[in-house]
Amino acid sequence: MANLIKATRLKIQSASPQVYWREIIAVVILLLAIVFFRSERKELLAIVPQIKQANGTWLTAALIITIACILLQSGMYVKTFAAVQLRLKWQHAVSLFLKRNFISVFLPAGGVSALAYFPSQLRKQGFNRLQVHQASALYAFTGLLTVFIVGLPVLLYTMFGITDTANAWLGLLALLVIIVLLAIIVNTVKQKRGAYRFIERRFPAFSAHIHEMLSANVKRSGVLQATFLSTGVEGCGILHIYLAMLALGLPASLGASAAAYIIAVLMMVISPFLRGLGAVELFMSLILQKFGYTAPQALSITILYRLFEFWLPLAGGLIAFSWKGRKLAARMAPALLVFTLGIVNIISAITPPVHERMRLLREYLPLSSIHASNLLVLFTGLALLVTSAFLLKGLRNAWIMATGLAFFSLIGHLTKALDYEEASLAAFTMLLLIATRSQYRIQSSRQRIKAGLKTAGISVAAVMLFGFVSFYFIDKRNFGVDFTWQQSLLHTLKMFLLMQDTSLMPRTRFGNEFVWLIRATGFITWGFLLYSLIRPGLHKHTEPENARERVNSLLIQFGNSSVDYFKYYKDKLYFFSDQHEGFIAYRIARGFAIVLEEPVCAPENKYSILREFDRHCKKMGLHTAFYRVNESSIPWFTRLRKHRMMIGQEAILDVTRFSIEGRDKKSLRNGLNSLQKKGFSIHIEMAPHNPEILQELKQVSDDWLQSFNKEEAIFSQGMFDTTELEKQDMILLKDPEGRIKAFLNIIPDYAEDECTYDLIRKTADAPAAAMDALIIKLIEYARAHNKTYINLGMVPMTGITQPENMAERVVKLAALKIKRFQHYQGLREFKEKYASFWENKYLVYDHDFDLLQLPLALNAVMKIN
Numbered sequence: 001m002a003n004l005i006k007a008t009r010l011k012i013q014s015a016s017p018q019v020y021w022r023e024i025i026a027v028v029i030l031l032l033a034i035v036f037f038r039s040e041r042k043e044l045l046a047i048v049p050q051i052k053q054a055n056g057t058w059l060t061a062a063l064i065i066t067i068a069c070i071l072l073q074s075g076m077y078v079k080t081f082a083a084v085q086l087r088l089k090w091q092h093a094v095s096l097f098l099k100r101n102f103i104s105v106f107l108p109a110g111g112v113s114a115l116a117y118f119p120s121q122l123r124k125q126g127f128n129r130l131q132v133h134q135a136s137a138l139y140a141f142t143g144l145l146t147v148f149i150v151g152l153p154v155l156l157y158t159m160f161g162i163t164d165t166a167n168a169w170l171g172l173l174a175l176l177v178i179i180v181l182l183a184i185i186v187n188t189v190k191q192k193r194g195a196y197r198f199i200e201r202r203f204p205a206f207s208a209h210i211h212e213m214l215s216a217n218v219k220r221s222g223v224l225q226a227t228f229l230s231t232g233v234e235g236c237g238i239l240h241i242y243l244a245m246l247a248l249g250l251p252a253s254l255g256a257s258a259a260a261y262i263i264a265v266l267m268m269v270i271s272p273f274l275r276g277l278g279a280v281e282l283f284m285s286l287i288l289q290k291f292g293y294t295a296p297q298a299l300s301i302t303i304l305y306r307l308f309e310f311w312l313p314l315a316g317g318l319i320a321f322s323w324k325g326r327k328l329a330a331r332m333a334p335a336l337l338v339f340t341l342g343i344v345n346i347i348s349a350i351t352p353p354v355h356e357r358m359r360l361l362r363e364y365l366p367l368s369s370i371h372a373s374n375l376l377v378l379f380t381g382l383a384l385l386v387t388s389a390f391l392l393k394g395l396r397n398a399w400i401m402a403t404g405l406a407f408f409s410l411i412g413h414l415t416k417a418l419d420y421e422e423a424s425l426a427a428f429t430m431l432l433l434i435a436t437r438s439q440y441r442i443q444s445s446r447q448r449i450k451a452g453l454k455t456a457g458i459s460v461a462a463v464m465l466f467g468f469v470s471f472y473f474i475d476k477r478n479f480g481v482d483f484t485w486q487q488s489l490l491h492t493l494k495m496f497l498l499m500q501d502t503s504l505m506p507r508t509r510f511g512n513e514f515v516w517l518i519r520a521t522g523f524i525t526w527g528f529l530l531y532s533l534i535r536p537g538l539h540k541h542t543e544p545e546n547a548r549e550r551v552n553s554l555l556i557q558f559g560n561s562s563v564d565y566f567k568y569y570k571d572k573l574y575f576f577s578d579q580h581e582g583f584i585a586y587r588i589a590r591g592f593a594i595v596l597e598e599p600v601c602a603p604e605n606k607y608s609i610l611r612e613f614d615r616h617c618k619k620m621g622l623h624t625a626f627y628r629v630n631e632s633s634i635p636w637f638t639r640l641r642k643h644r645m646m647i648g649q650e651a652i653l654d655v656t657r658f659s660i661e662g663r664d665k666k667s668l669r670n671g672l673n674s675l676q677k678k679g680f681s682i683h684i685e686m687a688p689h690n691p692e693i694l695q696e697l698k699q700v701s702d703d704w705l706q707s708f709n710k711e712e713a714i715f716s717q718g719m720f721d722t723t724e725l726e727k728q729d730m731i732l733l734k735d736p737e738g739r740i741k742a743f744l745n746i747i748p749d750y751a752e753d754e755c756t757y758d759l760i761r762k763t764a765d766a767p768a769a770a771m772d773a774l775i776i777k778l779i780e781y782a783r784a785h786n787k788t789y790i791n792l793g794m795v796p797m798t799g800i801t802q803p804e805n806m807a808e809r810v811v812k813l814a815a816l817k818i819k820r821f822q823h824y825q826g827l828r829e830f831k832e833k834y835a836s837f838w839e840n841k842y843l844v845y846d847h848d849f850d851l852l853q854l855p856l857a858l859n860a861v862m863k864i865n
Contacts, residue, residue, distance in 0.1 A: 008467075050248055050300050058306075059246035060624070064242055066308045069236035073097045083222025084131050092122070095320050103316025105514040105688065151262040237309060244302045244304035248297070256291035260284045264305075265839035278371070280304065293781045331849045334436050334501060337429045338402050339388035344404075345381025345409055349423050349779075354568040374599035379526065380405045380412060391440070393591055394622065399433060399440035406430040414761055425489055443643030459525045467492030467518050478511035479504065495519050506809070547574050551600075554583055559601050559750030562650075562791035564627065564718055567596055567756075571714050575613050580605040584613050587715060589860035590853060593622040598633050607636045614640065625854055626844040628794065637844045645807045645851070646844045648824075649799035655782045655838035668833060671769030674778065680767065682777045687727050694722045696740050697730075700763055713862045718758045731777045733762070733770050742770040744778060749791065755782040756791040775834060790834075794841050797821055798828045807851055 074093035086094075091480040119514075122132055131623070241257035267279045287300035384405050390398035409426040413419040471488035482628050491504055495518040506512045551574060555564050558581075566572075567585035575584040583603025586593045601611040617624050627647075629637065634644055660669055675682075685693065701720040704710065710720040725745055733742040742762035749756040757778060762770045782790050797815035800808050815821050845854060 017395050029616055050296065051303065053249075054247040054304065055249065058243050060246065062243040062304070062308045063312075065236050065243065066312050069233055069240075070094065070097065070313060072100075072232045072236065073231050074582075076139055076226045076233070077135070079222045079226035079229065080142065081132075081135040081222075083138055083219045083226070084134045084220075085217070086127055086131055086135060088135075091543075095323075096122070098317040100317075101313050102321065104809040105314060115402055118727075121244055123842040134218075136220065139225065141412075142223065142226045142230045143233075146227060146234050147262070147265050150231065151266070166192070181572065189208075212296045234261070234265075236267065240308050241301060241305045244301045244308075247304060248300050248432065250293065250297055250301070252290060254286060256293075259291070260287045260301075260305075263287050264309075273533055277723070280310075297517070307335060308694065323485045330436060331394075331439060331847060333389045333430075334402070334432050335391040336707055337425075337432060338406070339385050340392060341387065341406065341409060341425055341429050342381045342384030344383060344422050344425060345412075346378060348413065348419055349378035349381060380409050383526075384409070394440050394623070395842070396440045399437060403430055406433065414495045418647040457526065463521045463525055464492055465520070467495065470514065470518075474514070478506065478508045478514070480507055486741055492518065495522060547576075550576065551583055551585070554581065554600055558582065558602060560752065561597055561630075562749050562751050562754060562756040562793075563597060564600065564750040566716055567600065567713075568717065569714065570716065572596070573681050575616060577601070577605070577609045577612055579612060580609055582606075584609065584610050587861040588622065590857040592850075593617045593624050594715075594857060594861050595624065597628050597630070598626060598636070600640075606633070607639055610636060610640060623846055623850055625846075625850065625857070626841050627858065629842045629844050631840045631842065634842065634844075642844050642846055644806075644844050645805065645811070645850065646800050646803075647811065647842055647843045648794045648796040649838040650794045650841055651831040651835035652839060653790040653792055653834045655781070655788055655790060657836060658779060658834065660776070665833075668769075668772055671767075671772055673767050675733075675767055675773055680741070680773070681734050683732045683734065684781055685730040685732055687729050688724050689730065693740075694725060695731075696741055697721070697725065700740055700743060701759070701761050703763045704761040712864055714864055715862045721865060724776065726858065731771055731774050731779070731781065733766070741766040742774055743775040746781065751789075751791070753786075753788040754791055755785065755787040755789070756793070771830065772833075792831050792834060795824055795828045795831060799840065 033342065039237075071094070074090060074097045076091040077096055078090060078125055080089050081093075087291050102724045118604075130321060171286065215815070238258045238261045241260055242252055245252040245257070265286050266278045267283055272763050281299075281477040284302045284305070285295070288301055289295060293301070328578065350682070387402045387405060391402055402472040406426050406429045410423050410430065413423040413426060466632070468485075471483045471491055472485055474483070476482045483491070494506075495515065503513070506515055551568055555568060569589060572585040573587060575586065577583070577599075580601055582599050582605055584599050585594055586595040588594075593613075595613075599606050599613070601609055612623060631646070637644065659665070660672075698720065718724065729746045732740050735741050742760075744757050744760045747756060755778070760771060760774060778790060800812045803809040803812055815824060843854070845851065
């Protein structure tokens with residue numbers, strides 16, 4: 001019972017409100033603001049007409065001042081970064097300010113905590129995180145300093161003009177105390193005296209970090225320039241309030257503007273949450289009322305000021321964060337809009353029109369034309385739904401078809417029932433498609449288009465012949481008409497074109513079924529024609545007779561990778577350059593040509609061959625992606641404006657430096673000794689191998705696949721193939737009875753001074769140290785063959801310490817949180833025992849949108865057909 005009471009007391013203590021003091025104060029301030037604005041609701045309603053009548057010229061001037069203020073804030077970053085020997089570009093400084101300003105609204109103590117945000121632009125420039133934090137601290141310090149410098153004379157002025165400035169004095173005094181304390185702390189840490197020595201004794205790690213942070217070699221000129229720019233920021237704030245007064249046609253007072261601004265800034269400084277949202281409006285209004293403005297006038301000035309000083313920069317931050325995804329949005333927006341237009345068309349066609357509009361339309365168009373337009377809208381709606389899917393693939397024909405259908409939708413909506421709302425959507429869709437036409441470059445296969453058109457033409461002729469003959473010989477009782485050949489042809493044509501045929505009135509059930517049969521065959525035929533025109537067709541790939549011999553020759557001449565062996569594998573297709581000696585090995589899946597690594601050729605020809613391959617794939621209607629690209633090769637792809645994503649790291653073992661001696665290798669030695677004591681033996685079997693050994697290896701492989709729930713995979717690795725294994729040296733682990741329990745096959749490695757393996761498999765009852773024994777024996781093999789390195793292969797989804805984009809963040813999170821991928825961490829731990837260093841591997845692709853489809857495409861190319 002005593003333990004329970006003690007645990008309860010500790011739990012109550014741990015839930016002390018002091019832990020959440022920032023949030024409590026923020027809520028109180030917001031409640032005060034809500035009460036104030038609720039009490040002033042009549043005044044709030046009264047300011048709406050006044051704001052609507054604001055002078056546009058002064059509002060434009062305020063907008064210019066907002067832009068100038070953003071540039072000044074960005075300039076402060078440029079100068080404070082320069083003060084710690086970092087060169088920050090202006091465009092990056094603007095982005096940094098907007099992003100930090102945006103997230104500061106949503107963080108506790110946001111004005112300070114947002115300074116820890118370290119965007120990817122700075123990481124890509126190789127900036128040291130510590131230096132960035134030092135520059136950010138200088139930025140914050142200069143901002144506080146200039147608030148005090150500007151605020152002191154303002155409060156001296158207001159002291160003689162209005163009363164009740166004690167609260168402002170307290171805020172300014174608190175700001176002065178903060179500035180002095182910061183200066184004392186920096187001086188104490190730099191000189192390592194006073195309180196710093198106590199902290200150094202009690203918290204050595206923390207004190208070392210603080211000393212490193214505050215002992216930067218700072219250029220005074222940079223700080224002075226940043227202070228000058230920060231003073232300009234304060235001037236912009238005061239000017240914003242002054243311009244708000246002018247825009248509203250109120251008496252403009254520079255003193256009132258300065259006093260209200262200083263109060264607003266002090267509230268933002270002391271506010272622990274939402275950057276003073278609510279509190280700023282409350283206290284600014286009160287201060288302005290002290291200067292003689294009425295409550296509605298004070299609120300109007302405050303709202304306009306906050307629009308230009310707070311809300312517009314906040315919107316700029318939102319745009320800055322979403323700017324990276326602009327290309328993805330631009331790619332998806334037309335397809336989504338086309339799909340939406342398709343839905344609108346269908347709904348519009350099946351719902352009754354507005355009666356007044358129909359009556360007006362009938363005065364200008366015949367009834368038959370109106371019916372025809374209604375069915376046209378319905379069909380184009382269905383066609384737009386299909387076309388939107390192909391737009392996502394970037395097909396040029398899909399773009400042509402979507403643009404044409406949007407145009408027909410525009411005409412159809414206007415002639416159907418004067419539906420100008422739907423027509424406006426169609427017009428906007430058409431304009432967006434025209435604006436983004438450069439995104440749709442992939443050509444559909446001409447051979448398939450020709451074949452599709454021929455098939456569709458034959459279908460049209462067959463359906464027309466069927467309808468014509470049926471109408472001509474159909475019994476009179478079904479329609480009450482004995483059709484002539486002209487009538488038969490006309491009715492068949494109308495129904496095939498999905499036009500409304502009011503003169504045809506079925507009298508029997510068979511007559512109705514016959515009409516729907518003609519319409520259904522017409523719809524299917526038109527749908528097939530549409531699909532034939534836009535479907536992503538692929539050219540039939542035929543390899544030259546001597547392709548594999550030529551590949552082998554080029555690998556011997558230019559090969560330099562551990563996976564070059566798999567470029568010769570039987571699952572690959574080949575692209576041979578017409579300009580240079582070289583080739584690309586790839587597979588096709590889901591509209592992608594996925595390349596293994598990069599071209600095999602002379603280094604100076606790689607860019608040219610990559611560009612040639614890109615053009616070739618566009619003609620074939622394929623997107624390109626490059627799997628397991630080396631970091632050193634990224635510049636070639638950057639020149640082609642391709643994107644990259646880190647997908648893992650490759651472990652490299654330095655044979656000359658590896659040893660199993662030492663404390664960290666104790667468990668490894670114990671495992672090997674245990675194998676030896678139990679009578680296991682490790683052998684190197686040189687190729688060729690007899691069928692009995694290969695059969696036994698097959699049993700081990702099958703046991704491994706079944707026991708560990710694995711499947712054979714190819715593309716960047718091999719499968720169990722007796723034809724290939726027969727020609728490769730093997731490392732075998734045998735039990736005391738001579739049965740094989742684990743094996744490893746050594747494959748050709750085209751990298752100089754390097755050795756590698758492909759399959760490493762064991763039975764379910766093999767000892768735990770079996771894999772280690774194979775690797776240790778492989779090291780002996782490499783030394784005997786004068787190899788310097790062993791490539792241990794890639795570990796996917798690991799090694800991403802600082803993600804550079806959203807895709808890498810997702811990969812890192814998935815590897816940590818999703819159970820399916822967590823086994824890669826075990827593979828990483830196994831290889832880390834041997835790896836001397838790791839090399840980054842990348843997936844290179846054309847567009848961010850491709851990442852939505854590439855996982856399935858990669859999975860497809862790795863499967864055995």
